[in-house]
Amino acid sequence: MADNYLEKRFEEFRQPEKKVVRKGGPSLDSLLLRNRSTRGFSHGRAVSEEELRRIVEVNTKIASSKNQQALRFKLICDPEGAARINAAVKMGALFRARRAADPSAPQQDCPDLPLPGTEPQAFIVIYGTHTEDASLDIDLGISLQSMSLKAVEMGLNCLMIRAFNREAMLSFPGTEGLYPLAVLAVGKSVERIFLVPRAEGSQDYYRQDGIHYVPKLPLEKILV
Ligand SMILES: Cc1cc2nc3c(=O)[nH]c(=O)nc-3n(C[C@H](O)[C@H](O)[C@H](O)COP(=O)(O)O)c2cc1C
Numbered sequence: 001m002a003d004n005y006l007e008k009r010f011e012e013f014r015q016p017e018k019k020v021v022r023k024g025g026p027s028l029d030s031l032l033l034r035n036r037s038t039r040g041f042s043h044g045r046a047v048s049e050e051e052l053r054r055i056v057e058v059n060t061k062i063a064s065s066k067n068q069q070a071l072r073f074k075l076i077c078d079p080e081g082a083a084r085i086n087a088a089v090k091m092g093a094l095f096r097a098r099r100a101a102d103p104s105a106p107q108q109d110c111p112d113l114p115l116p117g118t119e120p121q122a123f124i125v126i127y128g129t130h131t132e133d134a135s136l137d138i139d140l141g142i143s144l145q146s147m148s149l150k151a152v153e154m155g156l157n158c159l160m161i162r163a164f165n166r167e168a169m170l171s172f173p174g175t176e177g178l179y180p181l182a183v184l185a186v187g188k189s190v191e192r193i194f195l196v197p198r199a200e201g202s203q204d205y206y207r208q209d210g211i212h213y214v215p216k217l218p219l220e221k222i223l224v
Pocket residue numbers: 035036037038039090091092093159160161162163164205214
């Protein structure tokens with residue numbers, strides 16, 4: 001028996017089982033898949049102002065046309081502010097259009113969203129320091145997608161909203177002289193959403209048995 005045999009056995013015994021440490025975070029593909037437009041949020045999971053700040057912080061690292069950095073952000077997570085925004089945004093336009101075209105369409109398959117009790121309770125309102133132009137809109141898109149991916153990384157979900165009342169977004173302090181561009185709703189999703197291959201002729205998202213399906217074109221269809 002080697003001199004230090006017992007010490008070695010004792011060390012092996014003391015050492016906890018080696019844990020597999022996964023390096024790095026989730027892949028971009030998995031974040032993109034989970035980054036679905038969400039129109040129903042849990043009221044049991046509040047989003048804090050600190051979390052909204054962390055999401056907005058991605059804007060200090062992203063591309064910007066001529067590096068103009070002309071976007072500004074208002075954080076809303078108080079009940080009164082959230083109620084004001086919920087009254088000023090529209091969700092699920094395709095379902096509204098379907099109900100208007102066919103009033104007999106089953107309500108469950110084209111519901112008025114958000115469903116009662118699932119309204120978002122936290123928002124980031126995005127403004128421009130100048131009027132909208134193509135460069136600012138591209139900056140806005142980069143910002144919205146970057147913030148949404150950050151939210152997903154944090155276990156949250158978002159909805160980018162462009163159908164909203166501009167005046168209402170100018171009623172918040174500190175927004176004087178700014179131009180409202182978009183609203184990002186943030187929260188924990190209560191929806192079940194799946195991507196499906198897009199069939200010829202229809203890009204419309206749809207619902208069946210309470211599940212939201214989003215048709216996407218496959219790679220071969222978008223290569224030219
Ligand atoms: C620029 C932009 C504006 C949008 N505006 C709204 C909106 O006002 N209301 C809404 O319910 N969804 C809005 N959406 C969400 C789209 O409907 C959604 O991206 C689309 O149905 C595809 O679903 P997905 O994001 O899960 O892939 C918007 C998306 C983008 C990119």
